[in-house]
Amino acid sequence: MLDVADLVTAYGKIEALKGVSLHVGKGQITCLLGPNGAGKTTLMMTIAGILKPRRGSIRLEGTELVGLSPARIVANGVALVPENRLVFPQMDVRENLLAGAYQRRDKREIAADVERMYARFPHLAERRDQLAGTLSGGEQQMLAVARALMSRPRLLLMDEPSLGLAPLVVAEIFRIIAELNRDGTSVFLVEQNAHMALQVAHHFYLVEQGRVTFDGSPGALAEDEVIQRAYLGTRRTGA
Amino acid sequence: MIDFAQNTLDGVMAGSSYALLALGFTLIFGVMRRLNLSFGPSIMVGAYLGTFLYVQYGAPSLVVALVAVAGAALAGIYVERLCFAPMAAGAGVASMVSSFAIWMQLEQAAILILPRHTYAFPPLSTAAPLALGPLLVRPDHLIVLACTAVLTAAISVLIYRTRYGLGLRAIINDTVAAHLVGVDVKKSLIVAFALASAIGGVAGYLVLAVDQQVTPMFGMWATIKGLIAMMIGGLGSIPGAVVGGLVLGIVEMHSQWHFGPQIRDLVAYGLLFACLVLRPGGLFGAPPAGETMIEK
Amino acid sequence: MDDYLVSVLSNIGVISFLALSAYLLLLTGEISFGQQAFFAIGAYAAGIATALWGWPLAAGLLLGALAAAAAAVLVGLPTLRLRGLYFAIATLAFAEAVRILLELFHYQAMVDGEPVGPTGADGFRGIRYIFESDVSPFQFMLVIWAILAATLVGFFLLGRSRLGVVLRMIGEDRVLAALQGVAVARCKVLAAALAGAVAGLGGGLFAHMTTYIEPRMFDIMLGVHALAYGIIGGLGTALGPLLGVLIDIGLLESVRWFAAYRMIVFGGLVALLLIVRPRGLLDEKAVHYIRQAGKKIVRTAAARLSISDRTTG
Numbered sequence: 001m002l003d004v005a006d007l008v009t010a011y012g013k014i015e016a017l018k019g020v021s022l023h024v025g026k027g028q029i030t031c032l033l034g035p036n037g038a039g040k041t042t043l044m045m046t047i048a049g050i051l052k053p054r055r056g057s058i059r060l061e062g063t064e065l066v067g068l069s070p071a072r073i074v075a076n077g078v079a080l081v082p083e084n085r086l087v088f089p090q091m092d093v094r095e096n097l098l099a100g101a102y103q104r105r106d107k108r109e110i111a112a113d114v115e116r117m118y119a120r121f122p123h124l125a126e127r128r129d130q131l132a133g134t135l136s137g138g139e140q141q142m143l144a145v146a147r148a149l150m151s152r153p154r155l156l157l158m159d160e161p162s163l164g165l166a167p168l169v170v171a172e173i174f175r176i177i178a179e180l181n182r183d184g185t186s187v188f189l190v191e192q193n194a195h196m197a198l199q200v201a202h203h204f205y206l207v208e209q210g211r212v213t214f215d216g217s218p219g220a221l222a223e224d225e226v227i228q229r230a231y232l233g234t235r236r237t238g239a
Numbered sequence: 240m241i242d243f244a245q246n247t248l249d250g251v252m253a254g255s256s257y258a259l260l261a262l263g264f265t266l267i268f269g270v271m272r273r274l275n276l277s278f279g280p281s282i283m284v285g286a287y288l289g290t291f292l293y294v295q296y297g298a299p300s301l302v303v304a305l306v307a308v309a310g311a312a313l314a315g316i317y318v319e320r321l322c323f324a325p326m327a328a329g330a331g332v333a334s335m336v337s338s339f340a341i342w343m344q345l346e347q348a349a350i351l352i353l354p355r356h357t358y359a360f361p362p363l364s365t366a367a368p369l370a371l372g373p374l375l376v377r378p379d380h381l382i383v384l385a386c387t388a389v390l391t392a393a394i395s396v397l398i399y400r401t402r403y404g405l406g407l408r409a410i411i412n413d414t415v416a417a418h419l420v421g422v423d424v425k426k427s428l429i430v431a432f433a434l435a436s437a438i439g440g441v442a443g444y445l446v447l448a449v450d451q452q453v454t455p456m457f458g459m460w461a462t463i464k465g466l467i468a469m470m471i472g473g474l475g476s477i478p479g480a481v482v483g484g485l486v487l488g489i490v491e492m493h494s495q496w497h498f499g500p501q502i503r504d505l506v507a508y509g510l511l512f513a514c515l516v517l518r519p520g521g522l523f524g525a526p527p528a529g530e531t532m533i534e535k
Numbered sequence: 536m537d538d539y540l541v542s543v544l545s546n547i548g549v550i551s552f553l554a555l556s557a558y559l560l561l562l563t564g565e566i567s568f569g570q571q572a573f574f575a576i577g578a579y580a581a582g583i584a585t586a587l588w589g590w591p592l593a594a595g596l597l598l599g600a601l602a603a604a605a606a607a608v609l610v611g612l613p614t615l616r617l618r619g620l621y622f623a624i625a626t627l628a629f630a631e632a633v634r635i636l637l638e639l640f641h642y643q644a645m646v647d648g649e650p651v652g653p654t655g656a657d658g659f660r661g662i663r664y665i666f667e668s669d670v671s672p673f674q675f676m677l678v679i680w681a682i683l684a685a686t687l688v689g690f691f692l693l694g695r696s697r698l699g700v701v702l703r704m705i706g707e708d709r710v711l712a713a714l715q716g717v718a719v720a721r722c723k724v725l726a727a728a729l730a731g732a733v734a735g736l737g738g739g740l741f742a743h744m745t746t747y748i749e750p751r752m753f754d755i756m757l758g759v760h761a762l763a764y765g766i767i768g769g770l771g772t773a774l775g776p777l778l779g780v781l782i783d784i785g786l787l788e789s790v791r792w793f794a795a796y797r798m799i800v801f802g803g804l805v806a807l808l809l810i811v812r813p814r815g816l817l818d819e820k821a822v823h824y825i826r827q828a829g830k831k832i833v834r835t836a837a838a839r840l841s842i843s844d845r846t847t848g
Contacts, residue, residue, distance in 0.1 A: 048418075050418055337809040340802040343798045346798070505635045
């Protein structure tokens with residue numbers, strides 16, 4: 001689905017990504033783990049076209065994304081649910097969803113999709129006329145996911161969707177991620193919550209200080225001692 | 240009593256052109272969160288191009304109007320490209336000073352085109368005033384009022400009912416997120432600047448056609464009147480721009496009638512100062528974010 | 536030195552006070568469009584003191600500075616809560632109001648059988664102190680630059696003092712400053728008063744340099760220029776505003792032959808400069824670099840000296 005090769009992104013002289021290569025499988029959920037400051041958000045922002053890489057390539061089913069504007073990348077079928085959600089606070093829920101479909105012109109289908117989102121996220125349906133800035137953190141996260149889905153992405157990028165949310169809400173988010181994936185959307189997920197990620201993801205990467213340091217299946221991840229200690233702790237939570 | 244009514248009516252007429260200026264101003268500020276001091280001078284340059292055609296070739300009013308509006312829009316794009324687009328986040332002061340430098344540049348360019356201090360501007364209508372009961376209304380004022388109403392409605396529809404407006408509001412809310420949903424931010428901003436300057440161009444044309452003369456000082460006049468009306472009404476608010484313009488026009492007209500032009504300006508600035516101190520968000524805007532107890 | 540050069544240099548010196556005044560507020564994070572009002576108040580007060588009341592120049596200048604500082608406190612208090620554009624426009628409204636009030640201001644006295652004093656929009660003629668005291672324009676230029684140098688020394692001392700640090704803190708993040716125990720409100724009023732005094736001092740010198748002032752001189756154009764000088768010259772040091780004035784007045788005066796196009800060229804150059812350096816030529820980075828380079832030169836020179844000491848000794 002997505003092939004990232006030797007990607008280098010820098011802020012001034014500091015390289016946040018120092019040659020990252022990874023692969024996101026079609027129809028799969030791929031999860032990227034890593035500590036704060038490892039370059040996870042930088043990678044997501046680079047794939048989405050907000051940051052320009054210094055070197056390397058990002059191919060979506062063969063199409064080079066590097067050099068395209070964020071708008072073109074959305075049009076190519078990649079949508080990012082950004083870290084901290086970034087909903088449009090002064091616009092109501094419905095307008096946020098419509099904004100998510102900005103690259104589409106099929107008015108009738110857009111309206112139908114809005115209804116589909118309300119069906120999938122009943123909380124949003126209840127608050128459709130409320131300003132997004134007044135929603136709770138969990139509701140904003142749902143809105144950010146729904147907004148991204150409005151562009152009908154083939155690949156959904158999610159940057160720490162569980163950040164700062166209550167455990168019940170986190171479980172709900174992961175349920176939705178699994179559901180979306182069953183419906184055919186490929187997902188590339190950045191997470192710190194490895195327990196939850198282990199329940200849904202098909203493949204894992206670990207990135208540290210701008211480099212990929214682990215690449216393997218959930219089984220391999222669970223067996224890696226270093227990762228176990230750093231990300232899973234003792235496994236008594238029964239995850 | 241009739242004087243009071245007549246003054247109020249004249250104030251509404253004068254205020255409607257302020258409202259148009261404030262509308263253009265507030266559109267730029269709402270989108271950029273930065274002050275474009277070159278807003279008035281962009282309008283003035285458009286008006287000067289129109290005047291040039293009128294003075295040199297006797298161009299008809301419609302051509303003068305079109306050139307004035309198109310010239311203002313082009314000057315607006317020039318300002319956006321030079322003073323706003325290349326500036327990093329957090330360099331708002333640099334943008335403002337840069338737009339001031341371009342103000343000086345545009346003013347000198349206008350003087351190069353037409354070096355005399357004042358030039359005649361083709362009138363909008365020279366018909367006799369209409370009687371409205373005991374009150375008198377100038378026909379050209381009515382045209383200004385109608386243009387203001389139509390343009391305000393059109394801009395409201397554009398911002399709140401169209402795909403372009405949705406994208407623009409997304410940019411105002413969160414620029415990064417606007418990029419992420421696929422809004423072409425760069426193009427939208429250029430269009431917003433051109434549009435705002437074009438609205439200003441219409442306002443400029445109307446004011447000059449009522450006054451029937453133009454000077455290079457018009458740029459400064461337009462920037463200041465638009466700024467005052469915008470600040471009274473509330474930054475970034477469309478109804479605020481309209482009400483701010485009307486309030487300014489009415490207050491100015493009454494104080495001019497009672498006390499003359501100097502006190503008129505004094506009252507206008509006093510009103511602005513009082514509005515800012517007592518209600519910093521303006522009549523319609525939200526109070527500025529980040530209000531704390533620190534300075535209480 | 537020829538008269539023309541003297542007049543240009545005097546002008547640069549006097550306007551520098553106004554630029555420094557705007558710069559001081561910029562340090563605390565405030566943009567003022569209204570420092571020209573304090574310049575005007577200083578000019579009128581100092582002019583009235585020497586021309587109408589027969590005060591000596593020093594007393595007149597002091598009165599001008601004090602009057603301007605008092606006015607700055609008066610306008611500083613209600614605008615304390617305002618920030619950013621709101622503060623900028625409030626100062627603009629105040630300054631324009633002051634200008635209009637000066638247009639309405641009539642106050643005359645008979646001096647040597649002739650009426651002298653402000654006559655509204657027609658201005659204030661006959662501030663002839665330096666001529667009557669046989670001070671040549673060249674000497675007065677030296678006076679201006681001496682006071683400017685003293686003011687600059689004051690700025691550098693302020694920069695190293697606790698108050699200077701506090702003002703920069705407020706400019707960077709006033710909430711953080713408050714959390715650190717800084718009395719933000721008091722410091723901001725103090726900064727406004729100081730800025731007002733500096734502008735007022737410059738205004739007093741300006742009035743005596745030109746001998747004639749009128750309200751129109753103190754319009755918003757002057758205020759925006761004052762603000763622009765600091766940002767063009769650089770916000771890293773108090774020399775930045777000076778450099779800005781020098782570039783504007785000095786450079787423009789020296790290229791009079793293309794006077795008709797100079798604002799077209801100069802305006803464009805300023806816009807381009809700000810793209811590359813949004814905090815001016817002498818921004819914090821440049822100042823830091825120059826300081827480091829200076830230290831390095833001193834260090835290598837000292838090292839060489841000590842080596843030569845050893846070899847000769």
